[in-house]
Amino acid sequence: MAADAQGLPEEGLALWLTEQKVSPGVPWLGRHLVASVGGAAAGQLDFFLHPDGQAVKVFMLRVHPDFQRRGLAGVMMDALYAAYPTAWINHGWRTKEGAQWWNGYREPVPHRNVHNRPPAEWAAYFDAVDVASDKAHNAHQNSHYGLDGNRGAVYRYGERLETEAALHASAYRQVAPVHVDPGSQPLHGAARLALPPAVHAYVHDRTQDSRERATALLEHFGHGNLPRRAYWNTTRQAAFADAHHETLFERPPAGPPLTHVVFTLAPLQALAPSTAQALATSVEFQHPGDTAVDVTELAWREADRPHLTHQAGFAPNVAAAIAPVSAQQASASYQARYDEAGFLRATARNGARPFADRAAQIQAMAERLLGGRTERARTAPPPSAPPQTAPPHPPAPGQRPPGPGRRA
Known part of the structure; x- marks a missing residue:
């Protein structure tokens, strides 16, 4: 040595x-x-x-x-x-x-x-x-x-x-390159985020529902903002490694530690070969426009605490997009769904039916609520006359009265 x-x-x-x-x-x-x-x-x-x-x-x-x-x-x-x-x-x-x-x-x-x-x-x-x-x-x-x-x-x-x-x-044996097929398997790509303190605290709180935290993380990042300048790997660990390698060579920002997020995509069956640079275990999308994808899972962790990794799957998959180089190069379908910052437009949010996959669950919950209300009405004692009380003070100017779900 x-x-x-x-x-x-x-x-x-x-x-x-x-x-x-x-x-x-x-x-x-x-x-x-x-x-x-x-x-x-x-x-x-x-x-x-x-x-x-x-x-x-x-x-x-x-x-x-x-x-x-x-x-x-x-x-x-x-x-x-x-x-x-x-x-x-x-x-x-x-x-x-x-x-x-x-x-x-x-x-x-x-x-x-x-x-x-x-x-x-x-x-x-x-x-x-x-x-x-x-x-x-x-x-x-x-x-x-x-x-x-x-x-x-x-x-x-x-x-x-x-x-x-x-x-x-003449004894040298040339090796043929092997390239991954994006349509044959899931792909994993990473982003490094400096989250606001409140968002950081919520998405890393293990006592909260993991899918709700993943949804909040995706909302914060933007469905149309999946990283373009990144390789999409055949394993989640390789994607985390990409993010870690970049972090090692940069000075961390002030505030909460960086969050490394890995997006898992369903196989891209319709991807044109000319739009990707494929390596043995990863692929990079190089065309200037956007690429429509389905996100199947999210995994995330703090940069300095890789042993505490959070993970949540989506069922059904969440429609998203790898961002275009610029808003001018976005497709018509991308522009209709996402704004120039890559976030869902209001029309896209309203047009989607977020509870369509939970119809049976919601119906069962409604029946339980209705059944409970009927039972309480049948067994409740007859109502008595309301006590005489002074009328409530009117709300001060500019003050909203407490309503359902609102604290006084």
């Missing part, structure tokens, strides 16, 4: 492995390994993972300036080796800073580094010619800056490998 000048705190250091959104043309899976200290992002290791989990290509390793030279980069790299204990590791080529860091790092398992083994062992995962080129680049960096670079472990260090690399280049 690199020299630890100041040391890292024993408490508050966390490592988190999550998905990285990559180009649809990249067939390997994108991953982040994020290190946080005291709830703030301190470092990040970006890499690609082969679909079979047996090969890793490191793309970027970076540490926040406040945490450099404290051993954090080594902690993240060690964690990568531990997360994929049987995979080949390809570190690629190094910048000046990367070469200087590598000079002090000690790999936990050097024989899994493709730079340290002959191409015949790993050429099915990596192009042998590309690996030879990266090794030559790193050897030049070491020579230029006077670094050892752990050269003793590197396979045939300092020798020309063009012939051997070309010999094994």
Whole structure:
């Protein structure tokens, strides 16, 4: 591990492995390994993972300036080796800073580094010619800056490998990209909300009905405001991870903590392929207009309390929409249902029949109420003459008298 000048705190250091959104043309899976200290992002290791989990290509390793030279980069790299204990590791080529860091790092398992083994062992995962080129680049960096670079472990260090690399280049097996089909399964997208204190207190109050709280949250957000600049994932946890990753790299606003909300959509059967950018486990809608969707569930939690997650389903589903880029690019059906801010118009609210699915329940309740009133009328004693009382004082000007449901 690199020299630890100041040391890292024993408490508050966390490592988190999550998905990285990559180009649809990249067939390997994108991953982040994020290190946080005291709830703030301190470092990040970006890499690609082969679909079979047996090969890793490191793309970027970076540490926040406040945490450099404290051993954090080594902690993240060690964690990568531990997360994929049987995979080949390809570190690629190094910048000046990367070469200087590598000079002090000690790999936990050097024989899994493709730079340290002959191409015949790993050429099915990596192009042998590309690996030879990266090794030559790193050897030049070491020579230029006077670094050892752990050269003793590197396979045939300092020798020309063009012939051997070309010999094994044909063994490389290209991977076909896999893209999610939005019409085949539910999708989950996240939004990060700084709620007003009263709304925040209500939606996180576990003593209140979860569906009513979910309805209030959706009303506050706006049915026509489902996030456009977001990926819709195949799992709810991946959507929460997207929101958490963004929060780590931003300063939290003053007031109540951010609320991470995940909207679950029914499969989008009518979505045109040209309107979405599909990855292996997520999809992003890219067309400028709106997209009509059905929300089946809501899940939400405070950013700093992920273990307390609230969830509520809707039956029937709630009609909603992924917001258009601008009000001018909204469809006629969107404009008829939502205003320019993405909230339901009064006509849409009145036209909907919110209690249509509860007809039987409401009828049974009415019968119980009517039956109880009849029974009370049958058994009640005959009414007596009302007592003589002084007439009530008239209400003061501008004061409404108490009525049903109103307190005096």
